[in-house]
Amino acid sequence: MTDLEKERLFETLDKISDRINEVEKTLVKQEANLSEHMKRTELAEENLQLLREELKPLEKHVYYIEGAFKLVGGIGVIVSLVVGFIKILTFLGQ
DSSP: OOOOHHHHHHHHHHHHHHHHHHHHHHHHHHHHHHHHHHHHHHHHHHOOOOOOHHHHHHHHHHHHHHHHHHHHHHHHOOOOHHHHHHHHHHHHHH
């Protein structure tokens, strides 16, 4: 192997070593970012659970209001039927 070939080989090895060093630096940064992301995700999940717990009474309230509206609607239908029936009887009685 000539001196020129050896020099090229060492240059290539230096370039590979530099690239590996850059990859390692990038990996360290990515690990830090991943750790931060995992912390934020955990906090977001905790907040979501708290919101769900806080919404439970509101969901129950909405359920009761829906029931009340159904009851009022049902009463309205019954009253309408009774009034209609009375009008029919009044009309037929004339």
